[in-house]
Amino acid sequence: MLMGNDDAAMIKMKWGHLGKILHIDLSAGNSRVEEYDADFALKYIGGRGFGAKIVMDNLKKGIKPLDPENVIVIAPGVLSGLYLPSSGKTAFVPISPLTGIYADSNMGGMLGVEIRQAGYDALVICGRAKEFSYIWIDDDIVEIRDASKYRGKKSTETERELKEDLRDEGIKVATIGPAGENLVKFACVNSEWSRNAGRTGMGAIFGSKNIKAIAVRGTKDLPVYDMNKLVELSDKAYKTLQDHPMMKFWQEEGLMSVIDYANKLGIIPTRNFSDAHFEDADMINGEVMTSRYKIGDSACYSCPMACGNICLVKSGAYAGTVTEGPEYESAAMLGSNVGINNFSAILRGNYLCDELGIDTITSGSMIATIIDGYERGLLTLEDVDGIALSWGDDSSIMHLLEKIASRDGIGDVLAGGPYGVIRKFPQLEPIISHVKGMDQSAYDARVGVTMALAYATSDIGAHHARAWPIAKELEVGADWTLEEKVDLVIYHQTIRPLFDMLGVCRLPWIELGFDENAYAEFYSAATGVRVTLDDLLEKSRSVFNLTRAINLYMGVERADDYPPERTFNDPIKTGPHVGEHLDRDLFDHMLNIYYERRGWDENGRPSDEQLRECGALGLFKSQLD
C-alpha cells in the first residue's frame, strides 16, 4: 500500500526510483506529492506496474471511463531517462473509454524523461477541471492554468504555442487535438509532433477531465546506484547494437520494412481484413518511403535505432505534407486495409491523425469497416452521409478522418469505436474485428492460432503490444505442441509488458535480438537491488494477474477471451494462406490450456493465492460484502 509522508516506518528506495508520485486533483484544483515505500517499488517496478496498482486502488463499482473519478496514471519506468538504449518510454494507464476495462498505452519520445527529471515516478490525474485547462509542471511547481486559447487547436499547433507562451523550447508537452476535446473514444495524446499514447483513447480521458495538455520542465538528476557499472553495461549495449548487421537498415526503414514481410507471409490486413495479401504492397513499402519520401531520421530518447522516419510529400494532391512516420501499423491500417496504394495519401492520413489526435490503427479499422459495409450493401448511401465510399478512394477517406475528429454525421458513429458502430449498425458486427471493444491491430489472426490467442487474452483487447507470436509460429510451422504455443504466448505476455514497467522500448530486443537479460543488469545497476531476469518476469506475471483482476471486476468473462468472430467463419480470400480460418474447438481447447498454464480457473479467474500476491484479492472481497 502507499504510505503517507508522515509514516516513520517507511523504507525508501534510495536509488533508481525517485520515491514520489504527484497526485493532481483537477476538481479541487490542487496537487500533492505522495511518497511510496520500498515494497511498492519492488513489487510493481514502475510504469505499467505502478499504473495498474493505482488504477486498481481507485476502482469503484459502476465507474465509467469518462467520469471524473476515473484516474489516468502517467508513469515512466524506473529505467526511463537513464543512459541505456531506448529508455524514453512512458505508460498511460486508465480505465479505457474505448473498451471500458483496464488499458495502457505507451509513448516514446522524451516526455517520461522530463517527468522523471521533474522528480516524479508517476503523475496521477483525477477529477475534472472547472475551466478548460492545461497542467504546468516546473520541477516542484505544479499549476493548473487556463487553456481556453488552445481550444480546438491541433496537436503541433498547441505544442508550439505552449512553448512560445512558456518561453521555453526545451519543455516537453503532451497534448490532445480536437478529437480528444470531442471525446472521440480512440483519441490519442500527442507529444513532440508524432509520439503518441495512441491506443485505447487516452485523449478522450484528457478531454473528459477538461484538460488540453500537460507541459513539463524537469531539471533534476536521476539517481543511479552504480554509475560506473551502468556506463560499462550501456557502452557495451550500444556497441552491440551499433555493430549489428541490420542496424543501418533499421535506421533507414524502421518498422516500414514489416510491410514486405507481412505481405509475403500473408498476414497484412487488406480491405477490412477480408484479404491478407495486398497486391500493391510494393507501392507502399519501406523502399518507396526511403527512395521517394524520407527526408530524415528521428529517434526517441537515447535510442540508437532511430526508427522514426520523417517524410515529405513533394508533389501531387498532398504536396507539402510533412510528417513523422508512418510505421507499419499506420501504413497498413491507413493503406492496404482501406485499399490505398498511394503512399502520399497514407502520409496525409498519418499527418491528419496526428494533428487531429486520433489513433491511426482504430481510425483505419473503423473506416475500413464502413467502406466494407457500404460495398456489401449493409449500409445505405444515406447512412454514410452521402459519401459514395469505395476502396482506395483517398479523398473521401481523408474527409472521414476529419469527420471522426469533429464527430460530424457518420464520424460521430465511428468515433464510438467498435462498440459505438455496432450499437448504431448491428448489421456490421460480423465484419468488425475486435476483442473486448478494441479493434485488432495489423496482423491477421486466421493464419496462426497463437496470434488469435494473443489478441483474445491480451488485457487491453486485440492489440499486438502484449504478444506478437505470429512470426515464431510461421517460422516453426506445425511442428510444435499446443502447450508450447500457449507457453510462447504467455512468455510474450510476460516479457513484453516488463519493458513497459521498466520504461524502455522493446524493439532492440525484438528487432535486433538484444539480450533481454541485460535489463536485469540495468535494473540492478540503477537501483542497487540484485535481480535476475526471472525475478523481473515474476513481477510482470504478477501485474498481469492484477490487470486480469481489474478486468474481471469490470465484468470481463471467458466469453470475452475469444478472437474476433470472423477468425472462425470468414476464410482468407487471397495470398499464401488462402482459405484458412481457425477452428473453434481447437481454440477452445487452447484457451483451456492457457488458463491452466496461467494457474487460472476455467473461467479465467486467477487463484486466491495469485490475487493475494498481486494485491488484488480485496477487489473480490468487497464484491462479496
Next chain:
Amino acid sequence: MDRNRDKKQVSTPQTLTLTVVPERCSGCRTCEVVCAIHNNKVNNPKKARIRVLSLYPQPVIMMPIVCKQCNDPKCMESCPTDAIYIENGIVKINNRECIGCHACVVSCPFGAIYMHADLNEPIKCELCDGDPQCVKACPKNAIIYVPQHTLGQANRLIDTLKYAHLNEMQYFEHGVEKKLSYAQIKTGGLRKDKVKQGKEPGDADGK
C-alpha cells in the same frame, strides 16, 4: 580588445575540431546524457555541454548545439572578470574567477553555453581532454571530431564527384564480382565503350 590579443598569443591552435552534421542527427540526445555523466558524474541531460534543439514540423531540423571553440570568442570578450581564457585552442572558464553573471551565455552567437540552477558557473564544452564522449556515443555519426583543415572536405568531395559525373561498372576478377567507379570526362578521357569488359565467372582466369 588588448586583453584578448594577449591571451591569443599564449595559445596555440588546436589540431582537432568538434563539429556537427545536423542532417544526420535523429534527435536522440544520447550525446547529452553521455556528456553529463562524463563531466558531472550525474545522469542528467540538463547538465550537458551539448544539447539538441529539435524544431518541427516546418522546418524540420535537429541541431546539436555545442561550443565551436572560436578563435575570437564573444564569450571571452563579454566576460567582466576575465574568467574565460584560451588554452591549446580550447576556450575554458576559470571557475574561481567566474561570478555567475551569465554574460557569456547571452553573448554566444550560437547559444552554446548553458546554465543549470544547481551550478554556479556556466556549462561549456571543453572537449573532454581531447576525447569528446559525445562523438563516440552518437549513433548517427552526426558529431565529428576532425582536423580543422579537413572541415568542408566532404562537401568538396561531393561537389567534385557530382561535377565529374560518376559512372559505375561491374567486372569479375578471379571469379569475384567487383565494382569500378570512373568519371566520364567529356573531353575524351575515359569513355565507357573503351573500358574492356571483365571476364565472366567460371572463366579460367589464373586458375
